[in-house]
Amino acid sequence: MLETQKKCMEINLSAIKRNYEKVRQEVNVPVMAVVKGNAYGHGMGEVALALQKAGAEWFGVEFVEEGIALRKAGIGGRILCFTSPISREECEEFLEYDITPTIYSIESAELLNKVACQRETNCRVHLKFDTGMGRFGFRLEDLDSALAKLKNYKNFIYEGAYTHFSDAFAKSGDYTLQQLSRFQKIIERLEEEGIRVSLRHAASSVAAMDFPETRLDMVRIGGALFGVAMFKNREVKLEKASRVKARLLEIRHLARGSYIGYGRTYKTPRDMRIGIIPVGYCEGLKVQRRNYTYSILGLVRNIYQEIKDFLNPPPVAFIDGRPLRVLGRIGMQLTVVDLTGIDAKIGDEVIVAIDPIYYKGEEKVYLADEDRGRFGEN
Numbered sequence: 550m551l552e553t554q555k556k557c558m559e560i561n562l563s564a565i566k567r568n569y570e571k572v573r574q575e576v577n578v579p580v581m582a583v584v585k586g587n588a589y590g591h592g593m594g595e596v597a598l599a600l601q602k603a604g605a606e607w608f609g610v611e612f613v614e615e616g617i618a619l620r621k622a623g624i625g626g627r628i629l630c631f632t633s634p635i636s637r638e639e640c641e642e643f644l645e646y647d648i649t650p651t652i653y654s655i656e657s658a659e660l661l662n663k664v665a666c667q668r669e670t671n672c673r674v675h676l677k678f679d680t681g682m683g684r685f686g687f688r689l690e691d692l693d694s695a696l697a698k699l700k701n702y703k704n705f706i707y708e709g710a711y712t713h714f715s716d717a718f719a720k721s722g723d724y725t726l727q728q729l730s731r732f733q734k735i736i737e738r739l740e741e742e743g744i745r746v747s748l749r750h751a752a753s754s755v756a757a758m759d760f761p762e763t764r765l766d767m768v769r770i771g772g773a774l775f776g777v778a779m780f781k782n783r784e785v786k787l788e789k790a791s792r793v794k795a796r797l798l799e800i801r802h803l804a805r806g807s808y809i810g811y812g813r814t815y816k817t818p819r820d821m822r823i824g825i826i827p828v829g830y831c832e833g834l835k836v837q838r839r840n841y842t843y844s845i846l847g848l849v850r851n852i853y854q855e856i857k858d859f860l861n862p863p864p865v866a867f868i869d870g871r872p873l874r875v876l877g878r879i880g881m882q883l884t885v886v887d888l889t890g891i892d893a894k895i896g897d898e899v900i901v902a903i904d905p906i907y908y909k910g911e912e913k914v915y916l917a918d919e920d921r922g923r924f925g926e927n
C-alpha cells in the first residue's frame with residue numbers, strides 16, 4: 550500500500566457497507582446515509598456509490614453543491630439537502646438536479662415556489678423544525694404564521710418533516726425526549742392544518758441507536774457508517790472505516806539533555822532513540838477540537854480533560870499496535886515520537902490516529918469489496 554508514498558489513507562468500503570447494514574437491521578426503518586463533509590473525510594462519491602450498491606435510497610448533504618456532486622458521481626436515489634436555497638440560481642439547481650430542499654424560512658420558500666411555478670414543476674420539500682438545537686427550523690411559537698403561508702405554496706409537495714437533536718449523547722435522555730415531544734406536537738399541528746407528511750424523521754446516529762422512540766419513519770445516519778459515533782447501545786458493534794498509514798522518515802539517537810522541537814518543550818531525560826513521522830497539525834493531529842465554554846462548569850471540564858491528557862497522553866501513532874509517545878511540539882507536517890524499546894527501521898509503517906476529515910495526503914486507497922480486512926471496532 551505504501552510503496553511509493555509517505556502516507557496514505559485506507560478506506561474500507563465493505564466495512565462502511567457492513568455498518569450500514571447493521572444499523573438498518575437495528576433500527577428497522579429506512580436509513581438515510583449522511584455523506585456531507587466529503588463523507589466525513591472518506592470521499593463522498595466513492596462512499597455514496599458503495600452504499601447505493603448496498604441498497605441505500607436516501608442520501609443527506611448539507612449544501613446543494615454536495616448534492617450536485619453526488620448526481621455527477623452517479624447517485625440516482627433521493628438526496629435531501631439540509632439547507633434551503635438562498636438565491637434564484639440555487640433554486641434552479643435544486644430543481645435541475647432533483648435535490649430535495651429543506652424549508653425553514655418563508656423567504657426561501659417564497660423564492661423556491663416562484664421558481665418552481667415558472668418552470669411549471671412541483672418540488673418535494675422537507676420542513677425543518679427547531680425543537681431545541683437553536684439553528685435552522687421553524688419553532689413551535691412561529692408555527693401558526695408559518696403555516697398560514699406554507700399552505701399557499703401550490704408547487705410544493707410536503708413530503709417530510711424533521712428536527713435535529715442537540716444533546717443525544719448526554720448522560721440523561723431528558724432533553725432529547727423533550728425535543729421529540731415538541732416535534733410530535735408540531736406534527737399534530739401540521740396534520741390539523743391538512744399537511745400530512747409521509748416521512749417524519751429526527752434521529753441521527755446516537756439517537757437512532759440509543760432512543761428507539763426517535764426512529765419514526767426514517768433515521769439520518771452519518772458517524773455510525775464510519776464507526777465514529779459515540780452511542781451507548783452495546784448490542785451493535787460497528788467497524789472503523791479508515792486508517793492512515795505513514796512511513797517512518799528518520800531515526801535518531803539523542804544524548805541525554807537534548808531538546809526536541811519548537812519552543813524546547815521537551816528535554817530528553819536520558820539517551821533516547823526517536824523517530825520522525827510525516828504528519829502534523831495540518832492533518833489535525835492533536836489539534837484539539839476544543840469547544841468554547843460559557844460556564845464555569847464547562848471551564849472546569851476542559852481543565853480536567855487537560856490534566857487527564859497530561860497524566861496519560863493519548864497516543865497518536867502506533868507501530869505493530871504499540872503506542873508511540875509524542876515528544877515535543879507537533880510541527881505542521883512533522884511529529885517526533887519516542888522509539889524507546891521499539892524495534893523499527895526507516896521506512897517502517899506507522900498507523901496514525903488522525904480524524905479522516907483532516908487527512909491531507911494525496912493518496913486515498915479504497916480497499917476492494919472482497920477485502921474482508923477489519924480495522925477494529927469502535
Ligand SMILES: *Cc1c(COP(=O)(O)O)cnc(C)c1O
Pocket residue numbers: 583585631713752753754755769770771772773778
Ligand atoms: C450531520 C447530520 C446528521 C448525521 O449526524 P451523525 O451524528 O453523524 O449521524 C443527521 N442530520 C443532520 C441534520 C445533520 O446535519
